[in-house]
Amino acid sequence: MRNYEGIALVCPVSLGYAKQSSHGAAWYVGSVLRELIHSAGIAKSDVDGLAVSSFSLGVDSAIALTQHFGLSPRWIEQANMGGVSGIVALRKAARAVQCGETQIVACIGGDGAGHRSFEATAAHFSSWSIDASFPYGAGGPNAAFSLITRHYMEKYDAKREDFARIAVDQRYNANHYPKALLGHKRLSTQDYLQARPIAGPLHLFDCVMPCAGGEGFLIMSEARARTLKLPFVRLLAADELHNAHAKDAVQDRGGWTEYMPALYQRASVGPEDIDLLQTYDDYPVISMMQIEDMGFCEKGDGPKFVHETDMRFDHSGAATRKLPHNTCGGQLSCGQAGSAAGYLGLTETIRQLTHTAGSNQVPRARHGLVSGYGMVNYDRGLCSGAALLARGEA
Amino acid sequence: MNLKEKMQRRLKLSRPSLRARARPPKHRTALGAQFTAANLPTALALQHCKHCGHTQYPPAELCSICLEDQLIYQPADGSGVILARTELHHSLWEYFKRRLRQGSWPVCSIALDSGPVVIAHLGSDHLNAGDPVRVFSHTDASQQAVLIAVNATVDISSPEARRGIVSAMNLDIPAIKEDGL
Numbered sequence: 409m410r411n412y413e414g415i416a417l418v419c420p421v422s423l424g425y426a427k428q429s430s431h432g433a434a435w436y437v438g439s440v441l442r443e444l445i446h447s448a449g450i451a452k453s454d455v456d457g458l459a460v461s462s463f464s465l466g467v468d469s470a471i472a473l474t475q476h477f478g479l480s481p482r483w484i485e486q487a488n489m490g491g492v493s494g495i496v497a498l499r500k501a502a503r504a505v506q507c508g509e510t511q512i513v514a515c516i517g518g519d520g521a522g523h524r525s526f527e528a529t530a531a532h533f534s535s536w537s538i539d540a541s542f543p544y545g546a547g548g549p550n551a552a553f554s555l556i557t558r559h560y561m562e563k564y565d566a567k568r569e570d571f572a573r574i575a576v577d578q579r580y581n582a583n584h585y586p587k588a589l590l591g592h593k594r595l596s597t598q599d600y601l602q603a604r605p606i607a608g609p610l611h612l613f614d615c616v617m618p619c620a621g622g623e624g625f626l627i628m629s630e631a632r633a634r635t636l637k638l639p640f641v642r643l644l645a646a647d648e649l650h651n652a653h654a655k656d657a658v659q660d661r662g663g664w665t666e667y668m669p670a671l672y673q674r675a676s677v678g679p680e681d682i683d684l685l686q687t688y689d690d691y692p693v694i695s696m697m698q699i700e701d702m703g704f705c706e707k708g709d710g711p712k713f714v715h716e717t718d719m720r721f722d723h724s725g726a727a728t729r730k731l732p733h734n735t736c737g738g739q740l741s742c743g744q745a746g747s748a749a750g751y752l753g754l755t756e757t758i759r760q761l762t763h764t765a766g767s768n769q770v771p772r773a774r775h776g777l778v779s780g781y782g783m784v785n786y787d788r789g790l791c792s793g794a795a796l797l798a799r800g801e802a
Numbered sequence: 803m804n805l806k807e808k809m810q811r812r813l814k815l816s817r818p819s820l821r822a823r824a825r826p827p828k829h830r831t832a833l834g835a836q837f838t839a840a841n842l843p844t845a846l847a848l849q850h851c852k853h854c855g856h857t858q859y860p861p862a863e864l865c866s867i868c869l870e871d872q873l874i875y876q877p878a879d880g881s882g883v884i885l886a887r888t889e890l891h892h893s894l895w896e897y898f899k900r901r902l903r904q905g906s907w908p909v910c911s912i913a914l915d916s917g918p919v920v921i922a923h924l925g926s927d928h929l930n931a932g933d934p935v936r937v938f939s940h941t942d943a944s945q946q947a948v949l950i951a952v953n954a955t956v957d958i959s960s961p962e963a964r965r966g967i968v969s970a971m972n973l974d975i976p977a978i979k980e981d982g983l
Contacts, residue, residue: 526894527894527895530894531827531829531894531895532829535831535833535834535860536860536862538829538830538831538834539830539831539833539834539837539860539861540834540859540860540861540920540921541921542827543826543827543942543946543948544909544921544922544923544948544949545890545893545895545898545907545909545923546826546827546893546894546895546897546898547890547892547893547894547898547909548894550890550892551888551890551909554888554890555885555886555887555888555909555910555911555921556886558886558887558888558931559885559886559931562886562931604891605891605906606890606891606892607888607889607890607891607892608887608888608889608890609888657885657913657919658885658886658911786860787911787919787921
């Protein structure tokens, strides 16, 4: 696979997290676009590529948005793949810029959160969920992931205390990231264990809070980023694989197992070189699955790994192995802004690697790994994606 | 309040939580409606591919193995094994919210011996992963076919026996709110 040399990721934007909002998805996508243009110091007409991800555009599509926003892009993409949207958009946009089909692509995920909108999304998520999962208790994603979590706990002898490690360290990170919706609240292991039950082994702090929000960044050539004097991040390698391991009766691994060794090789970087990791944390068990599948430990050793690893952004935890994980608090603490949540790991990593994160900056961050997961069409998340990013030298 | 006033109020305050009668999710795709129709006369009917012999669920337009358009509904054996079970304490749907006030709602995923993985209401107590179960379909209070899993030793051979299991779960009647609209 050809590398992504010469591609720059710039101008991470995260905005507008709200538990409920009267604004629609177009407001969030458009507001991110406005912020991207301002922070890059470019004209709207300079954006000649647009990649959009959203669950709540309704009858509109990415094309409709070009008229809403007065854009005339020569390259357009709509990647509605939930938690892997950001990585899918990034890979396509990077190739398009590399091939000269477009110069500057705005990659944006945005979703509103109207009254009872989550209920509507969950009730009509996919034809298989409509026919074969939602009628069974209408638990939405909590039901599907409680089955996956219980299976994982039984198969690998994982305990709630193990998942608490992920949620508690992420909340610490969120406590230092002002935009996180739950960042003002502390979370102790005790709080986590005593939370009210939601579904089987899942309790309140295993579940994300649906919210509104927007995330985005720009893809351009490294040369253009230098001309614009924008701090940038390079894309060392990226890959995706969907509906992998379809014969596994219950999901406990994803497509990463099939491509991560080659991805590390292409990037000439290994798990030991990663300064920060952003996994898709719709539920702690899914983060644990990604940690295993991406080679940080063996399958089934996730529970041991999280106890031996300090996942705080500032290395202030007790454990000796340091791996800052979901350094802005992830969805578990920021909230899950629909498709925008599939961009959260990327925007956060771009901030970290350009050393512009501010109050939750990881010290000396050079390499960041971002993974995406998503789309529970029926009983499991189908998508997997990963991107290895490196700080660009000015 | 007479019926007309009641219906006007219900239209004005279109909130499931205010309704006198809450029912399970009724919405299905066209394929889901076919599943309900095919399951009316029998304990369990699943899509069977006449071309390659594959049995599949959830219902789909084409065979997921050979992509041929030769799917028919055939009576299927409901024997299987529980993959994972869960108890819901929270639901997005008013019917289940009301049922949950009486206790958690058990649901499980099952690997049927014929191949497919199904999600079903759990109609027997004390079942866990690895336990053998039988799965059958029954009409719920929204007139849709839903799957129910019971201990493999439970008799589900007659429509009466199956109806009894469903009645014991209160799946065939709406969840009532006494002073609702």
